Amino acid sequence: MSSCNHDDWFDRDPKQMITDDQLWNNPKLITSLLANYYNRLPTLHGVFNTGGMTEIDDAMWSGHRDQNWRNDFQFGDDYGRYWDYGLIRDLNLSLENIGKLSTQLSDEQKRQFIAELRFIRAFVYFEMVKRMGGVPIVTTQLIYDFSGDPTPLQVPRAKEYEVYDFIFTELEAIKEDLAGNIKSKTRANRYAVLALESRAMLYAASIAKYNSLMGSPVTTPGGEVGIPASMANDYYTKSLTASKEIISGPYKLFNENPDKGANFYDMLNKKTGSEVIFAKDYVTGLKVHRFAYDNIVKSLTEDNESSSTISPSLSFVESFDYLDGSKGVLHDRDAAGNYIAYSRISDIFANKDARLYGTVVYPGTTFKNLPVSIQAGVAVWNDGTYQLTTAAELGKNYTDGQLWTGFDGPKDDAMDVSNTGFYIRKFVSDAPAASTRGTSAANWWPWFRLGEIYLNAAEAAFELGQADARDYINTLRERAGFPANSIQTLTTDIIRNERRVELAFEDHRYFDLKRWRIAHLVWDGSENDPNAVVHGLFAYRVIRPGHPDNGKFIFERVRPSRFRRARFFRLANYYSSIAQDVLNKNPKLVRNPFQ
């Protein structure tokens, strides 16, 4: 009986649990919750998703055979499906709790946390709308009242433009509240907000414009899919306004290395400079990724498995222009169809856009200051033609005592060695032991960077008919080694190609082709199409004693045999299908077209 006096003994704070009151009054705990949300920001082919990067026309899969389906698949109706109302609910719950329970935070702190949560929510909605079209806009917790009637929980889909408008108003409302993050590159600040605005508004504008230009626009009667053409100009203007503010802000295009090619690689590999606006960061020993393990050049691998997974395609390599402004098609044969011999293996790539070096490892270049050994075989002159032969083993010498097939291949139908003759350089860390599984890589993932903003500005200004559109592109091309004012007359094709080369492997191309409504034309599924089918370029050393071409190199275009099926984007892929269980649960949801 006397023990009852010590009531406080029963009334202690739990040691294994953090209560809502504790959480929402402790900035450190809120920050770590935010870290969880930032870590869950969605992506399709981004954030070092090696596999996803090999599912479009920029590259094929050369890694383990168990994932060769990436070279032999067709975009399903559900490709890119993203419907994450679990994350939306978490964010809504946090927003409600911080409003209700945070009593000990300063006003400024509170506003900043709320702004960050709303930024993440807007980001998630953007990711949903660009894949699914208009989605239900849910901004509060949906709680069932056990009345037997679930209809209040069944939110119908908003119109596609309503979601974009929601994103815009959300971002406009929070951009003043993030002053505390102005120096941060991994938490949302004013410029990350503007960058998302710049991108989202550009998407809305181009869907409005280019969907209406299709033979039969992809729409639903209720506007869940498709944006009226009349809204395009307004969206382009909003995007341009946001882009202009970022460009006149504290960011500068990365320009630290006089070697333009290496500079482009350093831009994303080093964490210096002020090009990157908002990134997902990694730290050795704490949070790492295995992009270098997946993709390092074969002979430089530090682990006993993997390497060489992403093999960039020939059509991608050829999309890089020559510095004199001519189209990037490689000159492998002359007009008569004869091979052109080059004295050095890298000469065929000479005078190309420096971004090629920064993105792709091609024959005759280096990685980590070590030369790569990319050579498919030898071409022996025999009876008036070249016989192309390859060694059974990588790195073997031919009977003349010189290299036959390089240590890095390329080799057709081989695993963990390039099947196209190219390796990826962009995002592959050159840090010591980055390609081992024990240490792994810690270079960061840029969600937004200034290069993209220049391209967004150029596209929006061009669509609005403003003359300075080309200046944005020319500034970006100067960084890539082109002379000043390299483009006189801007066209949509130039803008689109510029986005392909500048933003390759950064999770843009799939969505860019979608919003321009040309994905079904570029990836038309036809086995004869140079873009829909990934091709390679194999280099051979000429053996033709007594002839001036002896010892030089010729190049052969190949279709890798591991690449089985042309990329095929159907009209149904413009909007991913909504999962059947989602439709079953909510009868108010309208299906996507063709679903």
Add this chain to the structure above:
Amino acid sequence: MKSKLLISLVITAGLLFTGCEYDNFEAPGAMLSGKVVYEGKAVGVRSNGPQLELWQDGFPLRSLIPVFINQDGTFSASLFDGKYKLVRKGDSPWLQQATDTIIVNVKGNTYLDVPVTPYFTITDESFQKSGNTVTARFAVNKIVENARVELVRLYLGKSILTDQVQRELRVDGNADNLVFGQQTVIAGEIPDNLKNLDYVFARLGVKSTSSGEYYYTPVQKVALK
């Protein structure tokens, strides 16, 4: 000792024989087969392309059963006896009729012709080879009033699976000057890699702007020798 062994043997045997009842399901025994038709004629499609959808009500799992269509318009699906709903999907060479379902009663082997409304059809087609040229003569007919033609094409291929995706030669016809119901001609030069074959396969396709898929004529063998 001996009885223990015996008991454990009996138990094991018991488990072995009774356990089987739970994890064995009967395989579907009925076959639904048929073809997609317009005015009684099969509609040719791209192989591995357009699909039909089957649904069945009354079960907790509500999920579609995809039905693939062969290049000549035939299809088949292995099912249980029962009542199904068949849906004609969009992004096919015919009108989407997502709400206009066809009720199918499957009992044993069931045959069903699925009527569809193609945007366009091709009729009276013929293929002639003279020299190195294959000439196709045909008429395109408009079926859906507000449909627009995007492309009319002649395909040559090595195999019976010749279409927009698998082909050796593709020749575009003049879609802008097309007169519906009137004879149109497309001629194609046989490519070098087909010249020495005994025969090639020829096919015509027409695509409306409303869909990514073509309406195809039946594949025809054209003798080269």
